[in-house]
Every structure is written in structure tokens, then in C-alpha cells.
Amino acid sequence: MPDDEAIIEADLTWLDGRFQAGVQVVVTGGIIAKVGRLGRAPTQRLSGRALLPGLVNAHSHAFQRGLRGRGETYPQGAGTFWTWREAMYALVRDLTPDEFRRHCRRAFHEMLRAGITTVGEFHYLHHADPVGRDYALDDVLVETAGEVGIRLVLIETAYRTGGFGEPLLEAQRRFDTHSTDGFLQQLDRLGRRLDDATQSLAIAAHSVRAVPAEEIVELHREAARRDVAFHMHLEEQRREVQAAWDHLGAPPMAWLLDHIRVDARCVAVHATHAEPDRLERWLRTGGRICLCPLTEANLGDGIADVARIAPRRGAMCVGSDCNTRIDLFEEIRWLEYTQRLHRQRRGVCIDTRSNPAARLLDAATIDGAEALGVAAGRIEPGRVADFCTLDLAHPILEGVSDDSLAAAIVFGATAECVRDVCVAGRWCEVRSA
Numbered sequence: 360m361p362d363d364e365a366i367i368e369a370d371l372t373w374l375d376g377r378f379q380a381g382v383q384v385v386v387t388g389g390i391i392a393k394v395g396r397l398g399r400a401p402t403q404r405l406s407g408r409a410l411l412p413g414l415v416n417a418h419s420h421a422f423q424r425g426l427r428g429r430g431e432t433y434p435q436g437a438g439t440f441w442t443w444r445e446a447m448y449a450l451v452r453d454l455t456p457d458e459f460r461r462h463c464r465r466a467f468h469e470m471l472r473a474g475i476t477t478v479g480e481f482h483y484l485h486h487a488d489p490v491g492r493d494y495a496l497d498d499v500l501v502e503t504a505g506e507v508g509i510r511l512v513l514i515e516t517a518y519r520t521g522g523f524g525e526p527l528l529e530a531q532r533r534f535d536t537h538s539t540d541g542f543l544q545q546l547d548r549l550g551r552r553l554d555d556a557t558q559s560l561a562i563a564a565h566s567v568r569a570v571p572a573e574e575i576v577e578l579h580r581e582a583a584r585r586d587v588a589f590h591m592h593l594e595e596q597r598r599e600v601q602a603a604w605d606h607l608g609a610p611p612m613a614w615l616l617d618h619i620r621v622d623a624r625c626v627a628v629h630a631t632h633a634e635p636d637r638l639e640r641w642l643r644t645g646g647r648i649c650l651c652p653l654t655e656a657n658l659g660d661g662i663a664d665v666a667r668i669a670p671r672r673g674a675m676c677v678g679s680d681c682n683t684r685i686d687l688f689e690e691i692r693w694l695e696y697t698q699r700l701h702r703q704r705r706g707v708c709i710d711t712r713s714n715p716a717a718r719l720l721d722a723a724t725i726d727g728a729e730a731l732g733v734a735a736g737r738i739e740p741g742r743v744a745d746f747c748t749l750d751l752a753h754p755i756l757e758g759v760s761d762d763s764l765a766a767a768i769v770f771g772a773t774a775e776c777v778r779d780v781c782v783a784g785r786w787c788e789v790r791s792a
């Protein structure tokens with residue numbers, strides 16, 4: 360038996376789309392080695408708990424945790440995504456590196472407490488210097504994730520223009536990545552300083568309005584060459600779709616489909632206003648969609664065509680985006696509930712299993728892991744030993760039968776039901792943190 364081998368057994372383990380009793384999970388070197396009814400004595404018996412893969416938050420801007428509760432008054436009578444953006448820019452304008460670190464630390468701590476073991480950080484606030492080229496905040500982000508102990512996929516994000524062909528606004532200068540070459544040099548520099556066991560890179564172009572067309576193509580080519588995920592905000596707002604018609608002659612998703620080779624590495628964040636035909640094309644190529652229902656609701660973005668996305672295996676992941684609320688159980692619940700309200704029917708987020716709870720838990724685990732290119736999201740040999748446990752004695756889950764537990768979690772649980780989390784084989788006691 361290797362020195363660092365652990366044999367974990369909870370009352371119930373989420374395996375093959377259902378909770379099962381009597382399952383042992385063997386972990387060595389931070390990786391899952393074996394799973395099943397192995398008949399071995401556990402070295403870590405998790406009584407009164409259910410074991411799940413650690414949740415995967417596929418889209419976050421950690422610093423926006425500092426906006427929580429701000430920008431929620433409407434002296435003009437109503438606000439939009441664009442008025443919210445003004446509040447965000449006001450935060451960015453004077454943000455010091457220490458404040459940035461504090462917001463990130465709070466966000467990452469809160470994520471761990473909510474059972475999130477991997478965060479995909481779509482990171483575009485690069486510079487400490489207001490007119491900067493220092494990329495100092497990239498380092499702060501990496502350090503902070505490491506200190507908190509959350510697995511980080513740093514989705515390094517290119518940002519070049521203040522709109523189609525327009526110069527950056529004052530507040531956007533801290534996002535500026537200047538040139539594709541410089542951006543890739545920074546990516547290489549970051550690659551050398553990451554902790555290989557818990558940190559990795561992906562590439563993003565912020566949006567069609569913030570990166571010129573030819574650079575989007577170059578960035579995607581580079582992501583494919585490096586075999587990392589390629590993310591982009593896409594069709595969140597009707598105004599952006601209209602502007603793309605005006606400047607590119609096509610909506611953003613259609614333009615991308617015609618100019619890059621969309622595949623399973625490509626993740627469109629939001630796709631709120633994607634029309635059925637282009638969304639079908641995107642999904643058929645293997646392209647993925649990251650939905651952020653709480654943020655999309657908060658910003659008044661709209662409701663995506665989730666019924667088209669959910670049946671596709673691997674296509675639907677979720678993110679906490681602006682981090683006004685950090686609770687992936689609530690995110691996946693909203694995915695189903697907004698569709699129920701919109702379509703006046705129940706059971707929209709289903710696949711071949713006819714089971715929304717299983718489909719939605721996949722969105723918060725395996726689909727997110729695949730969208731970020733990390734071997735997390737499922738309890739099976741060869742994957743990283745990232746877990747969360749739920750307290751079965753919590754008042755929210757007390758008295759629920761084993762067969763109903765998945766649905767009780769998806770439709771009833773909150774992050775408060777999470778008892779402990781494990782990243783790369785190391786447990787953190789989040790409830791006492």
C-alpha cells in the first residue's frame with residue numbers, strides 16, 4: 360500500500376448517475392486509483408455524508424465579488440447590462456492590487472465552501488497600473504487561488520478594443536493585451552509559474568466587440584495548437600448581436616462558425632440570443648455552451664435555448680460569472696426553473712435518462728471539467744481526487760430517501776449543505792473555515 364494511499368467511503372457516492380452505498384474510492388498521489396465495492400476497510404469513513412465529484416465553476420470573474428450589492432439602485436427607473444457595466448468599470452478604475460486580492464480571496468473561499476473545487480477564471484483585469492503593461496494582477500490571481508487551495512484554470516483573456524474598431528475606454532485600459540504576440544508571451548510566462556498539480560491555462564477572446572476579428576482567429580488557432588480550451592462571451596446581449604451584423608455581416612456565433620474550426624475545445628459563454636439554426640450548428644460541431652443563469656437573471660440578459668443544449672452530452676456547463684451569488688446548486692436549479700416558467704412545462708433539462716437532476720449535476724461537474732480541459736468532474740480512476748461532501752443530516756436533506764437524494768439536492772439544496780471539500784486528495788474543513 361503506497362504511503363499516501365487513502366480509501367474513502369461515504370454513506371453514499373455519486374457514481375454512474377446515481378447515489379450508491381458501499382462504494383470505496385482509492386486515492387494515491389492526488390489521483391483516483393480505484394472505485395467500486397472493493398471490500399477494503401476505509402481509512403477515511405465519511406459518516407452521514409454523500410460524496411460527489413467536486414463542483415466545477417466554468418466561468419467566473421472573481422474580482423466582481425467586490426461588486427456584490429452595488430449597482431442595484433435605479434435612479435433612471437431601470438437598468439441594463441450596460442448600466443451594470445458602468446458600475447463594474449467604477450470598481451475597476453480605482454481597484455488596488457490589495458483590494459483585487461481581497462475580492463479574489465473572498466470569491467475563492469466562498470466557492471470552496473460551496474463545494475466548488477475547480478474554477479475557470481475568465482481573467483481580463485490584467486494590470487495593476489491604470490495604463491499598464493505589467494500583468495501584475497495575473498500573478499495576484501494565481502497566488503490567491505493557490506493560497507485558498509482551489510483548483511484554477513486561468514482562462515487568460517485577450518481584450519483589445521472598446522467596441523468594434525473603437526479605442527479602449529479609460530477604464531478598459533487595465534484590460535489591454537496590446538498584441539497577440541505579447542499576449543502569448545504572457546501566457547508562456549504564466550505557464551512557467553503555475554502549480555502543475557492544481558493549475559492550468561486556457562485561452563479566451565473576451566468577445567467580438569473587444570477583440571478584432573483576425574486576432575480572434577489567431578487566438579483560437581493558438582489554443583488548438585496548445586490543445587487548451589478556447590472560451591468567448593457570445594451573444595449575451597441583443598445590442599452585441601446587432602453590432603456584429605453591422606461590422607462582421609453576421610451574428611457572432613455564425614461568424615465564428617464560418618471563421619474558426621469549432622470543436623469540443625470551444626466554449627461559448629451565455630449564447631443567450633443564439634438563434635436555433637446557429638446554435639444547432641455550434642452543438643453539432645461539438646461546441647459547448649456555458650450558462651450563468653443567476654448572472655443572466657441579475658443583468659436582465661434573457662433566457663437561452665436550454666432545451667436545445669441540455670440533451671447534448673457534455674455541451675452544457677455552468678458558471679457563477681459576476682459572483683453576486685456563489686451556489687452552483689442554485690445555478691443548475693435556475694436552468695430548469697427558467698425553462699419551466701418560459702415553456703410552461705416541467706422536465707426541460709433532460710437527456711436520454713429523462714432525469715433532470717442527473718443531467719443538471721453533470722452540468723455542474725463533468726461538463727464543466729471538459730469545458731475547462733481538466734481531468735475532474737467524475738469519480739473514476741485516472742481523474743483528480745477532487746470531491747465535495749453533502750451533510751445528509753442537514754435540515755434541508757434530512758429524511759430524503761437515497762433514490763430521491765439527487766433531485767432533493769438539485770431542487771432543494773444550497774451551498775450550506777456542503778460539509779467538506781477535497782482538492783487533489785487534500786481535504787479542507789470548509790464548515791469550520
Ligand SMILES: [Zn+2]
Nearest residue numbers: 420481592680
Ligand atoms: Zn463573464
